[in-house]
C-alpha cells in the first residue's frame with residue numbers, strides 16, 4: 441500500500457531563526473504533522489531542535505529532507521543523510537528525496553538512485569522519492585529503482601505553471617505529485633481571476649489555489665510564518681470548486697517557472 445503523505449505539509453525554504461520557530465510551532469499547534477526541509481535550506485538543525493522540544497511524538501511526524509546535488513556520489517550520499525538525521529535529531533526521515541537530478545548526469549543516475557535505495561534499506565528513510573525530475577528522468581529512475589518504489593516527485597506546480605505533462609505521467613505511474621511553491625511565492629495574490637473566484641466563494645486566494653491543487657490530487661507544502669495563513673491553508677482542503685471554476689483556473693497556465701537555476705534539467709513543456 442502506498443504511504444499517505446500528510447496534506448498539506450509545511451514548507452520551510454528560506455525560513456530560519458524566529459520565522460522558522462513561529463512557522464513550525466504554530467503549524468504543529470494547528471495540527472500540521474508533515475515538515476518539508478532540505479540539506480541546502482541549512483535549517484535542519486533548527487528544525488530538529490524545534491521538533492525535539494515540541495512535545496509531539498516522533499511517530500506522529502512526517503519529516504521530509506532532500507539530498508543536495510553535490511552529495512549524490514557513492515562516497516558522499518549516505519554520510520550526508522546521516523548528517524541530516526543528526527541535525528534533525530531523529531534516526532530516520534519519513535521521506536528522503538533527491539533534490540535535483542545530477543546536472544548533465546555528472547553523477548550517473550544509477551549511482552545515486554542505488555544510494556537512495558540503500559538509505560531506505562539501512563532504515564535511514566521510510567520512503568524515497570525525487571524532486572525536479574523530468575518525464576525522461578522519471579522513466580530512467582523507475583527503471584533503476586523498480587516500479588512502485590518512488591513515492592513522489594516534488595515539482596513546482598501553481599496556477600501559472602500547471603505542469604500538466606509531468607503531473608499526468610506521475611499519476612499514470614502511481615507517483616504522488618507534491619507541489620512546491622503552490623502559491624507561486626505569493627504571486628497568486630495579484631491575480632484578478634483568482635480574486636474573483638475567491639470573492640464568489642467568500643474564501644481567500646490561497647484557499648482557492650490549494651482547493652484546486654487538491655482537486656488535482658496534488659499534495660501541497662506551502663510555507664507561512666503567520667498563524668492565520670497556516671490555519672486557512674490547512675482548513676481549505678475542504679473547499680470544493682465547481683467545474684467552471686476549475687476551467688477558469690486552467691486558463692491561467694503560462695509556463696511561468698520560478699525555481700529555474702542554471703543546473704536545472706531541460707523541462708517538459
Ligand SMILES: NC(=O)c1ccc[n+]([C@@H]2O[C@H](COP(=O)([O-])OP(=O)(O)OC[C@H]3O[C@@H](n4cnc5c(N)ncnc54)[C@H](OP(=O)(O)O)[C@@H]3O)[C@@H](O)[C@H]2O)c1
Nearest residue numbers: 451452453620621622623624625626646662663664665669
Ligand atoms: N524541491 C524543490 O526544489 C523546492 C523548491 C522550492 C520550494 N520547495 C518547498 O516548497 C515550499 C513552498 O514554497 P515557497 O515557500 O517558496 O512558496 P509558497 O508556499 O508558494 O509561498 C510562500 C509565500 O506565500 C505566503 N502565504 C502562505 N500562505 C498564505 C496565505 N494563506 N495568505 C497569504 N499569503 C500566504 C507566505 O507569506 P506569509 O509568511 O506572510 O504567510 C510566503 O511569502 C518551500 O518552503 C519548500 O519547502 C521545494
